Amino acid sequence: MFKILLIDRCHFTRTGFEAWLNRTGLFPDHFVVTSLNNLILAREHIQQWKPTVIIADLHGFRQDINHFQQLSSLLNASETVPFILLQSGEEQEMTGYLSQFPVWSSLMKNIGLDQLATVINDALTSCASIEIPKVAAPLLTRQEEKVLTMWMDGASNQKIASYLSINGKTVYTYKRNIRMKLHMDTRFSPFLSLQEVEN
Template sequence: MYKILVIDRCHFSRNGLKAWLNHPDNFASSFSITGIDNLLHAREHILQWQPNMVIADLYSFMGELHHIQQLSSIFAACGNTTRLILLQSGRAAVLDDYCALQTSWRSVDKSLSLSALRQLIQDALVSRPPFGEPKPVQPLLTLREERVLALWTKGASNDVVATKMGITVKTVYTYKRNIRMKLGADNRFSLFLALPEMAEG
């Protein structure tokens, strides 16, 4: 069974593609499919689950990106063993230029016909090299930064974080600044503001 990860900010596109991939009339192969709408979670999922293929609409995240380099973790996690198909819903010069410098298997528009997309997916699965030894990928946050972020998201004050971690309050501020910089958050609240998805009709 092939494993496919769909990365798309749009709830309807993500679930529509998953349903189409799972339809028995479309593919002879069976798939285990996961859909994700968060770039940080997507990177971790690629590294741990090791899908055969990732189908990503990176354009759908353009409104969330603070810097185009935030996409580097997706390309790095896919490496040479996971086929990355960029199925873009739109065009942006900065995104196109960045993706042209990265390693992806194919980049196509979402306007591609379903029969052409089916053939593209079949070609990608046949041509995928076998998994080798997992290559180490540098985590985005250090373990201490992850611990600070976990306490921070639970509403712990700087004093509580400092006490629990055995560090000074000034060090907590430094960790928080580094976390915001690494995650591309322009202020201390944006880490906790998820863009609402449209409810299913």
Template sequence: MYKILIIDRCSFTRLGLEAWLQQINGGSTSFLVTPLNSLLLAKAHIESWQPHLVIADFAAFQHDLQQSHFLPALLAVCEQRSRLIRLQSEPLTFKNVGEEVAKNAPIEKLERRILAVLHSWPKAHPARIATPLLTRQEEKVLSLWMEGASNQAIASEMQITGKTVYTYKRNIRVKLKVENRFSPFIPSAECVE
């Protein structure tokens, strides 16, 4: 079983790729797929989950000041631990890591590229049951937090208490190994080129 991580800001692309991969899952190759829309969360997933393949469209992240500073560190982790297929609609401003497939390429071309990259790996070991790094609630809190929502706004949106938001944020920081509550928003030295 191959583990595949999909990174894209567009929920339609993430869900579409996940559904499509599950559909072709019945063939000789089986996939365990996780879709994400946060570079910080994606970097942590690659480090802990170690997917065989990362399929990503970084275009929207490059222009987002809160996300773009995570891109170099994410690419470095991909280079060390995983294979990467970049869905490109525009040139990547950071170093070009992995293989490139045009975002508007026919789905058959993407399927051939995915299978070629996966089959170039040594024989895939059976994947252990992988638990998500963050719960769905924590992912929602992280998403709202990175959009700049206050604790009260997050609590109102999710219909939980402010204290629960604080607890979720603390758990997120521990799981993602960030030092303080501002770390997800401040470029670290390793992320700045």
């Protein structure tokens, strides 16, 4: 079973891409798609979930980072995995920085779906000789991902509890589990930049 990790800031791109992947039937074998809109969580997914292929639009996260070097831990974590870069914009400085890392393919986000399917298929078949586990489990549960997203958006425990129709103490438990799974030292870890987390 192949595991595809999609990293994109845009909710509509993530859900549309996931639906397209699941309906095409263009790819070999079965696969699981996980989509994320968080760079720290993406890095942890790469290290622990060990995806077969990573597809990412890093330009969408430009407003979240102070320096391009903050992307290095994410890109270094994916050195041995085909990394397909879908660019939603062209920023010369960022493109230059990303060229230092092994990228399987760099494409503009408005590429035709046929061409994109070919690139993904090539990346997947290049990994076919690697022994891939038959069972793929996501790092965080869907509920934990919802809690993390609201937490990073600054929602209080009560607001998260109310929105998800759960108890406030349950939110605390979810946050503790998220920190443990993502190896976060403190309750402030999700709000630190990637560089601050590494130090």
